[in-house]
C-alpha cells in the first residue's frame with residue numbers, strides 16, 4: 001500500500017501533534033505516523049504536568065513564550081478544555097540570578113516582582129528561602145497538561161481529516177521517488193508527501209542522521225519525583241526553579257501523575273545519565289533520588305521530602321539548548337526539547353507547519369547551519 005498526503009509527520013509527541021494540528025488548520029492533508037500507543041511513556045512528552053513560564057534569561061525565549069500563550073488559549077478554545085493553568089512562578093538561588101531575570105522580563109514587558117527572601121517566605125510558607133538571596137515572582141507562569149494537549153491536538157487534526165496512525169513506526173525514511181518529496185516506510189505501508197516533519201524526539205538522529213547533517217544531540221534519561229504536601233493543599237503551588245552550585249531544580253504541581261492531591265513534581269535539570277532512546281532502562285538513579293530528597297528537605301519544608309512516586313523521561317539536548325527548527329529539502333527537522341520545549345507546543349506547531357509550507361526558520365539561531373557552526 002502506498003498513500004500520498006501533503007505532509008507526513010513522524011512522531012506524535014508534543015511537537016508532532018502540534019504540527020499536525022497546525023498543518024491541518026492550514027488545509028494540508030496530513031498523515032501522522034507514531035511508533036507507539038497513545039499516552040506511551042517512552043519519549044519526552046508523557047504525563048500530566050510541564051512548566052509554562054515567561055522567565056528566561058534570554059529575550060528570544062521570553063518573546064516566544066509570549067507568542068505561545070495565546071496559542072495555548074486558542075487550542076483550549078478549539079478543544080473545549082483547560083490545558084494551561086496559571087499558578088505564578090518563583091525563581092531563586094544565585095545561579096538562577098533573579099535580579100537579571102527580573103531585568104530581562106520587565107524589559108520585555110512581562111510584569112515581575114523581586115522580593116527579599118524573608119518577604120517571599122511569608123508569602124509562600126511551603127518554601128524556605130533562607131540565604132537564597134532575592135526571589136523573583138511572575139504571575140504569567142503555570143502548568144500545562146501534555147497528555148491532554150497531545151490528545152486534543154490530534155483529535156482536532158483528525159476532525160479536519162488527518163490520518164493519525166499509532167503503533168506505526170517509520171522503519172525507513174528517504175527522499176521520495178526521483179528525489180521528489182519524502183517517503184516513509186512502515187510495516188503497514190509506504191507514505192509519500194512533498195515534505196515530512198520529523199519530530200522523533202530522542203530517535204531523531206538514528207532516523208534522520210543519514211539524510212540530514214545534524215549537530216550533536218545528547219539523549220539523557222531524566223528523573224522526576226512527586227512529593228506530597230505536609231498539610232491539606234490550599235491553593236496550587238507556584239512553579240519554581242532554583243539554581244545553585246551547578247544544579248537547577250524545578251518544581252510544579254504534578255496533576256494526575258502526582259498520586260496524592262496537591263503533590264509537587266520535583267526534578268533536576270540536566271543531570272541524567274547519557275543514553276539512547278532505544279537503549280534507556282527506565283530505572284531511576286538512586287543518587288538522583290537522594291539529591292531530590294536533600295533538596296526538598298532544605299528548601300521545601302511544606303512537602304514531605306520522601307517521594308510518593310517517580311518517573312523517567314528523555315531529554316534530547318543541543319549544545320546550547322537552542323531548538324532545531326529548520327528545513328532541509330523535503331525534511332523539516334524538529335528538535336525542540338533540551339528540557340524546555342513543552343511550553344511552546346502550539347507555537348511549535350505553527351512554526352513546523354510554516355516550515356512545511358515553505359516559510360523560513362523562525363530565528364537564525366534555530367537553523368541547522370547555526371547549530372553546526374558552533
Ligand SMILES: Cc1cc2nc3c(=O)[nH]c(=O)nc-3n(C[C@H](O)[C@H](O)[C@H](O)COP(=O)(O)OP(=O)(O)OC[C@H]3O[C@@H](n4cnc5c(N)ncnc54)[C@H](O)[C@@H]3O)c2cc1C
Nearest residue numbers: 011013014015035043044045051170201313337341342343
Ligand atoms: C522530565 C522532563 C521534564 C520536562 N519539563 C518540562 C517543563 O517543565 N517545561 C517545558 O517546557 N518542557 C519540559 N520538558 C521538555 C518537553 O517535555 C519536551 O521538550 C517535549 O516533550 C519534546 O517533545 P517531542 O515531541 O520533541 O518529543 P517526544 O515526546 O519524545 O516525541 C517523539 C515521538 O516520536 C516517536 N517516534 C520516534 N521514532 C519514530 C519512528 N521511527 N516512527 C514513528 N514515530 C517515532 C516517539 O515514539 C515519540 O512519541 C521536560 C522533559 C522531561 C523529559
